[in-house]
Amino acid sequence: MRVVLGVGGGIAAYKAASLLRLFTESGHDVTVIPTDAATRFVGTATWEALSGHPVSNSVWDDVDKVNHVRLGHEADLIVVAPATADVLARAAAGLANDLLTGTLLMARGPVVMAPAMHTEMWQHAATRANVETLRSRGVTVLDPASGRLTGADSGPGRLPEPAEIFTAAIAAGQSAGDARGSLQGRRVTISAGGTREALDPVRFLGNRSSGKQGMALAEAALAQGAHVTLVLAHAEVAPPAGCEVVRVESALQLREAVLGALPTTDVLIMAAAVADFRPAEVTATKIKKTEDGTDPVITLVRNPDVLREAVLAREADALPLVIAGFAAETGDAAADPLTHARAKLGRKGCDFLVLNVVGPDRVFGKDSNEVTILDADGGSEPVRGSKRVVADAVVAHAARRLAR
Numbered sequence: 001m002r003v004v005l006g007v008g009g010g011i012a013a014y015k016a017a018s019l020l021r022l023f024t025e026s027g028h029d030v031t032v033i034p035t036d037a038a039t040r041f042v043g044t045a046t047w048e049a050l051s052g053h054p055v056s057n058s059v060w061d062d063v064d065k066v067n068h069v070r071l072g073h074e075a076d077l078i079v080v081a082p083a084t085a086d087v088l089a090r091a092a093a094g095l096a097n098d099l100l101t102g103t104l105l106m107a108r109g110p111v112v113m114a115p116a117m118h119t120e121m122w123q124h125a126a127t128r129a130n131v132e133t134l135r136s137r138g139v140t141v142l143d144p145a146s147g148r149l150t151g152a153d154s155g156p157g158r159l160p161e162p163a164e165i166f167t168a169a170i171a172a173g174q175s176a177g178d179a180r181g182s183l184q185g186r187r188v189t190i191s192a193g194g195t196r197e198a199l200d201p202v203r204f205l206g207n208r209s210s211g212k213q214g215m216a217l218a219e220a221a222l223a224q225g226a227h228v229t230l231v232l233a234h235a236e237v238a239p240p241a242g243c244e245v246v247r248v249e250s251a252l253q254l255r256e257a258v259l260g261a262l263p264t265t266d267v268l269i270m271a272a273a274v275a276d277f278r279p280a281e282v283t284a285t286k287i288k289k290t291e292d293g294t295d296p297v298i299t300l301v302r303n304p305d306v307l308r309e310a311v312l313a314r315e316a317d318a319l320p321l322v323i324a325g326f327a328a329e330t331g332d333a334a335a336d337p338l339t340h341a342r343a344k345l346g347r348k349g350c351d352f353l354v355l356n357v358v359g360p361d362r363v364f365g366k367d368s369n370e371v372t373i374l375d376a377d378g379g380s381e382p383v384r385g386s387k388r389v390v391a392d393a394v395v396a397h398a399a400r401r402l403a404r
């Protein structure tokens with residue numbers, strides 16, 4: 001998760017360092033935003049070293065990055081610890097007079113606040129009202145612990161233990177993530193459409209792929225909260241809004257785009273109809289009819305198998321990504337489509353294959369579909385319905401694989 005850790009100006013600010021550690025050690029990406037007062041207790045160097053990110057508490061730093069908007073927007077979770085009486089009051093009033101409160105106003109994900117202050121401040125009617133207001137808006141305001149406070153005094157107002165804050169924050173982040181979608185914060189790369197292999201400046205060898213299944217996959221992944229990159233060859237339909245589109249024409253261009261995206265991809269779905277062959281030669285000028293009546297002979301050469309190369313790249317670079325392929329099979333005298341697809345799954349080495357049984361009148365350009373999802377673990381799941389229903393099933397299968 002992308003976490004923003006807001007640190008208020010109280011003596012308990014030092015405990016936020018342990019909390020930060022709990023987040024980073026469990027793989028979360030944390031940006032720390034201390035208030036001005038917090039930096040009097042713990043300096044920014046500590047937060048930068050522990051988080052691995054630059055730290056600022058001013059809206060006037062890195063103005064070009066518009067941090068007061070970006071950080072809150074991008075965060076899957078915002079945790080404020082310690083939340084002082086002052087931070088609670090400013091958050092409740094909707095002030096945006098520093099980077100932390102600006103970020104809180106921009107928050108789209110869950111916000112968890114762990115108060116720490118003197119007992120009198122915690123029990124003051126103003127603080128009580130502020131806590132009520134924040135809770136009524138959906139903010140999780142933890143109850144402070146009871147015990148020794150800064151001086152000789154003791155009572156409710158101690159910062160809850162970092163482990164306790166961590167548990168509450170992760171739970172809030174996860175339940176919000178579940179509600180938003182199973183691929184929240186994940187990066188999904190989908191190849192779609194049909195490649196075109198140039199023959200001369202005006203002609204190409206193409207295929208009948210409409211691109212509809214790939215677009216439906218992009219929509220399904222977006223609906224699950226993923227960041228979607230669509231490597232798009234020729235298609236009859238427009239890509240959905242909200243995905244990043246990389247246009248390609250040939251199999252070689254598609255290969256470059258897909259392999260280039262791998263290091264930043266969590267799920268790769270190869271839905272494109274990639275030409276297995278391309279003309280050995282692309283003439284610089286148009287191929288003309290000849291006077292002597294001899295017809296041109298086109299020699300084809302093999303294109304790289306992009307799916308197979310992606311699987312090999314995953315192995316070579318130990319990339320933790322899920323890879324899915326599509327198989328269009330007709331079946332023949334030797335075997336039925338399912339047998340061919342199982343063999344293909346083995347050859348390609350991907351995690352699962354979506355089997356389309358094709359024929360003269362099936363699949364290409366049609367709006368509905370009937371597929372079988374064949375998993376490398378031996379399982380198979382038939383799916384029947386619109387291309388979007390199929391896409392939802394494929395994306396859900398990928399999300400389950402990712403969660404393994």
Ligand code: CTP
Pocket residue numbers: 251270271272273274275276303304305306307308324325326327328344
């Ligand atoms: N694919 C690919 N690169 C290619 C050809 C296909 O990445 N050059 C991908 C497709 O996107 C699809 C899967 O591989 O996900 C299945 O492709 P297909 O052409 O049906 O498989 P082949 O191994 O070529 O098998 P065959 O032609 O023998 O049916």
